[in-house]
Amino acid sequence: MGKTLFEKIWDEHVVADLGGGASLLHVDRHYLHELCISRGFPTLHERGLPVRNPDLTFATPDHVISSAPGRTGGAFPWSIKVMDTMRIETAKAGIRLFDIDQDGQGILHVIGPELGLTLPGTTVICGDSHTCTNGALGALAFGIGISEVVHILATQTIVQRKPKTMRANLEGVMARGVYSKDLILALIGKVGAAGGAGYAIEYAGSAVRALDLEARMTLCNLSIELGSKTGMIAPDEKTYAYVKDRRFAPKGAQYDAAVAHWKTITTDADAKFDAEVSLDVSGLPPQITWGTSPEDVIGVDGRIPEPRHVSKSEALAYMGLSAGDRIAGTKVDRVFVGSCTNSRVSDLRIAAEVARGRKVARHVEAWIVPGSVGVKKEAEAEGLHEIFLEAGFQWREPGCSMCVGVNEEWAAPKARCVSTSNRNFVGRQGPEVRTHLASPAMAAAAAIAGEIADVRQFMS
Amino acid sequence: MEKFTTLTAVAAYYPRANVDTDLIIRVERCAKVEKNGLGKYAFEMARFLADGSDNPEFPLNNGPFREAQILVGNINFGCGSSREMAVWAIAGLGIRCVIAPSFGEIFFGNCFQNGLLPVILPQAAVEKIGAALAADPANAKLTVDLSRQVVVAPDGSEHAFAIEPLRKKALLEGLDEIGLTRLREPEIVAFQDRDRVKRPWIYV
Numbered sequence: 079m080g081k082t083l084f085e086k087i088w089d090e091h092v093v094a095d096l097g098g099g100a101s102l103l104h105v106d107r108h109y110l111h112e113l114c115i116s117r118g119f120p121t122l123h124e125r126g127l128p129v130r131n132p133d134l135t136f137a138t139p140d141h142v143i144s145s146a147p148g149r150t151g152g153a154f155p156w157s158i159k160v161m162d163t164m165r166i167e168t169a170k171a172g173i174r175l176f177d178i179d180q181d182g183q184g185i186l187h188v189i190g191p192e193l194g195l196t197l198p199g200t201t202v203i204c205g206d207s208h209t210c211t212n213g214a215l216g217a218l219a220f221g222i223g224i225s226e227v228v229h230i231l232a233t234q235t236i237v238q239r240k241p242k243t244m245r246a247n248l249e250g251v252m253a254r255g256v257y258s259k260d261l262i263l264a265l266i267g268k269v270g271a272a273g274g275a276g277y278a279i280e281y282a283g284s285a286v287r288a289l290d291l292e293a294r295m296t297l298c299n300l301s302i303e304l305g306s307k308t309g310m311i312a313p314d315e316k317t318y319a320y321v322k323d324r325r326f327a328p329k330g331a332q333y334d335a336a337v338a339h340w341k342t343i344t345t346d347a348d349a350k351f352d353a354e355v356s357l358d359v360s361g362l363p364p365q366i367t368w369g370t371s372p373e374d375v376i377g378v379d380g381r382i383p384e385p386r387h388v389s390k391s392e393a394l395a396y397m398g399l400s401a402g403d404r405i406a407g408t409k410v411d412r413v414f415v416g417s418c419t420n421s422r423v424s425d426l427r428i429a430a431e432v433a434r435g436r437k438v439a440r441h442v443e444a445w446i447v448p449g450s451v452g453v454k455k456e457a458e459a460e461g462l463h464e465i466f467l468e469a470g471f472q473w474r475e476p477g478c479s480m481c482v483g484v485n486e487e488w489a490a491p492k493a494r495c496v497s498t499s500n501r502n503f504v505g506r507q508g509p510e511v512r513t514h515l516a517s518p519a520m521a522a523a524a525a526i527a528g529e530i531a532d533v534r535q536f537m538s
Numbered sequence: 539m540e541k542f543t544t545l546t547a548v549a550a551y552y553p554r555a556n557v558d559t560d561l562i563i564r565v566e567r568c569a570k571v572e573k574n575g576l577g578k579y580a581f582e583m584a585r586f587l588a589d590g591s592d593n594p595e596f597p598l599n600n601g602p603f604r605e606a607q608i609l610v611g612n613i614n615f616g617c618g619s620s621r622e623m624a625v626w627a628i629a630g631l632g633i634r635c636v637i638a639p640s641f642g643e644i645f646f647g648n649c650f651q652n653g654l655l656p657v658i659l660p661q662a663a664v665e666k667i668g669a670a671l672a673a674d675p676a677n678a679k680l681t682v683d684l685s686r687q688v689v690v691a692p693d694g695s696e697h698a699f700a701i702e703p704l705r706k707k708a709l710l711e712g713l714d715e716i717g718l719t720r721l722r723e724p725e726i727v728a729f730q731d732r733d734r735v736k737r738p739w740i741y742v
Contacts (some may be wrong), residue, residue, distance in 0.1 A: 093725050093726055094722055094725050096704055097704065098702055098703035099704075100702065100704045100705075102719060104726070104730070104733065106740050113569055116569075127716075130726075133741060133742065134741070156569065156570050157569070160569065162632070164647050169671065197739065200740065204621055205620060207620040207644055218655075220644075221620040221644055221646060222647070223621070223622030224622045224647035225622060225648065225652070226647070226651065228716065229715060229716050229719065232719075232720065233719045233722075233723075233726060235719060235722075235726055237719065239702055242659075271614055272613050272614035272640050275640050302618070302644075305614060305617065305640075305643070307644055326742050327736075327739075332738060332739050333739075335738075335739075336737075352672070363720040371556045371558075373556075387555060388553065388554075389553075389554050389555040389556065392554070402663060408577060482619075483566070484569050486566060501558070501560065501618060501619075503558045503560040503561065503618060504558075504583055504584075505560060505561070505583050532679055
C-alpha cells in the first residue's frame with residue numbers, strides 16, 4: 079500500500095524508534111519567538127546545555143513588540159527585558175536573529191515561508207500553535223510547549239507519537255467574495271473544533287489546488303482550530319515556483335535536486351487515510367463567527383443558531399448576541415487585519431480592494447498590521463498603505479499585535495471586533511472583548527459599514 | 539519530573555466544552571508571571587468576578603472542591619495556544635490529573651512534560667462521573683491508578699483508560715526526556731551525516 083505525504087515526511091525524519099509508537103524525529107527548522115527564548119533558555123542554562131544546532135534555529139520578535147508606528151521594541155519594562163534577553167541569548171548561541179526593522183523580521187509563520195526557510199518535506203517546529211501554517215508548503219509543521227522547545231535546543235530532535243491521518247477534500251469553485259479563510263472556517267463549522275484531534279490533516283481537492291501559496295497558508299493556519307496540531311498540502315508546481323530564489327532556499331543545481339526530491343513526497347494514489355472529510359465550496363457564502371469557539375460560524379447571510387449546549391448559551395451571552403438574529407448589521411467598534419492567518423501581501427491587496435475610495439465608519443478604529451517587514455515593503459511599493467490611510471485605517475508595524483494581545487494591544491471591554499485572526503476565545507483580544515473571525519475582505523467591509531456586512535455588496 | 543503513580547483525591551467537574559488555554563491562563567500572565575506564581579491566575583476570567591471576588595458559579599470555588607486535585611472536563615479541553623503555562627497554572631492550583639473526553643493536542647503533550655496526567659475517557663463515562671461528583675460534593679473523590687490504568691468512580695465502578703507505554707513509564711518513574719535523548723547523540727550524529735548528503739539544502 080502506498081504512503082501519504084505525512085507518512086513520507088515522518089519516515090524520512092525518524093532518528094530512532096523509541097518503541098510503543100513513539101519516535102525520535104529530526105527537526106530541520108526550529109523557529110523561536112522572544113517568549114520561547116526568555117522562557118526556554120534559563121532551563122537550558124540550568125542544565126548546562128548548549129544549543130546543539132544554531133544553524134537550524136531562527137529567531138525573530140513578534141509577540142511582545144509593539145505594532146505602533148515608530149516602535150523600537152516592547153511597550154513595557156517587562157517586554158523590553160524580554161527583548162534584551164532575546165538579543166543576548168541569540169548572539170551568544172550564534173542563532174540567526176531577524177530583529178526589529180531588519181529584513182526578515184515579522185510573524186514567524188509569515189517569515190518562515192517568505193525567507194525560504196520553510197521548504198517542502200521539512201519538519202518545522204516552534205513554540206507556537208500556529209506553526210501548522212508552514213504545512214502549506216508540504217512541510218510537517220506543528221507547535222509545541224516550552225519543555226519541548228528546550229528539548230529541541232539541546233538535541234535538535236523531538237519525541238513524537240505518530241498521529242492518524244485525515245484527508246480534507248475541498249472541491250468546487252469559490253464564489254466571488256469568498257476566500258480560503260472562509261473555506262477553513264466552514265470546514266471547522268462542519269466537523270467541529272475537535273474534529274481533527276488525533277489526526278495529521280492533508281488538505282486536497284480542486285479547491286485547494288486552485289489556491290495560491292499564501293491562501294494555502296491561511297488554510298493550514300487554522301488546522302489547530304480544527305483540533306489538529308498539523309495540517310499540510312502536497313507541494314506542486316506552484317510550491318516550487320514560490321520557493322525559488324527566496325533568501326535561504328536552495329539555488330541552482332541544489333534547487334533542481336530539491337525539486338526532484340519534493341516530487342517524490344506527495345501522497346501515493348493507493349495510500350489510505352484513517353479518515354476522510356469533504357466540503358463542497360461552490361455556493362459557500364462569506365463566513366463569520368458568532369461565538370467563542372471557531373466552530374461557532376455561519377454564513378454572513380445567516381442567522382445566529384439556537385444554542386445546543388450550555389457552553390453555547392454562555393458564548394451568546396458573552397458576545398451580547400441573541401439566537402435567531404441576523405448576524406449582518408451587528409454594530410462593530412474595532413477591525414483588525416493582521417496575524418499569521420491573514421497578514422500577507424495578498425491579504426492586504428484583498429482588503430485594499432474593498433477599502434479603495436471608501437471611508438472607515440466614524441465610530442470604528444481599524445488597524446492594518448502587515449505580517450512582516452517584507453510584506454510591509456511590498457505593500458508600500460504597491461501603494462496599498464496609501465489606500466488604507468486615505469480610507470482612515472491605521473497602517474502599523476509587523477507583529478502578532480491584536481491577534482494574541484500579549485503586548486496589550488487590546489480592544490476595550492465589551493468592544494466588538496471583526497478580526498482576520500484565528501481565535502475568538504473569551505478575552506483573547508482583551509478582557510470581555512467580543513471577536514468575530516472573518517476574511518480580510520469581510521473585515522474591511524465591516525470597517526467601512528461600521529457593522530458586520532456582506533462583502534459581496536462592496537464588489538461590482 | 540515529578541512522578542505520578544496513584545492519586546486518590548477530591549475531583550471537581552467543569553462541564554464547559556472547548557476550554558481553551560487562553561481561558562486557563564491569560565497570555566500577559568504567561569509573559570510576566572514566574573512559573574510558580576501562575577496558579578493565582580488560573581482560569582481568572584471564569585474564577586473571579588469583576589471586583590476580584592470569587593465567582594460562586596466556578597466549580598473550584600465551592601466548598602470541598604477548593605481542595606480538588608483532579609479536574610473532570612469536557613471535549614477539547616486545553617485547545618488553542620501551545621502555552622505550557624496553562625499546565626503550570628493548573629498545576630499551581632494543585633491539580634495533578636485532568637479527565638476529559640478529548641484534549642487539545644499540544645496541551646495534552648505539555649501535561650506529560652510536567653507530571654500532570656491527562657486521562658481520556660468516553661464522553662458518556664465523563665458525564666456520568668461528573669454528574670456524580672456535582673451531586674454529592676461530600677463524596678466527590680476519585681482514584682486514578684496509573685499502573686492499572688483505571689479511574690475509580692465514587693460508586694466504585696472502574697473506568698479503564700489507554701496510555702502510550704513510554705509516557706506511562708516516564709510518569710511512573712519521573713524520567714527526564716532530554717537526558718534520555720542525549721544518550722542517543724550517536725544516532726543523531728549518524729542521521730545528520732546521512733542527511734547532509736541526501737538533503738544538503740537543509741543545512742544553511
